[in-house]
Amino acid sequence: MPAARCNHCGLQMISSSYPKAMKWYHDHLRENHPKVWLHA
Numbered sequence: 001m002p003a004a005r006c007n008h009c010g011l012q013m014i015s016s017s018y019p020k021a022m023k024w025y026h027d028h029l030r031e032n033h034p035k036v037w038l039h040a
């Protein structure tokens with residue numbers, strides 16, 4: 001199972017597919033760490 005883990009708050013998400021995990025992480029950064037997202 002692909003998993004994504006946020007380096008900034010430690011939140012983890014297990015997804016059924018790698019693209020879904022990447023999308024979750026992207027959305028998570030944008031919503032929860034907008035400054036990090038801007039610099040990514």
Ligand SMILES: [Zn+2]
Nearest residue numbers: 006008009032
């Ligand atoms: Zn986070």
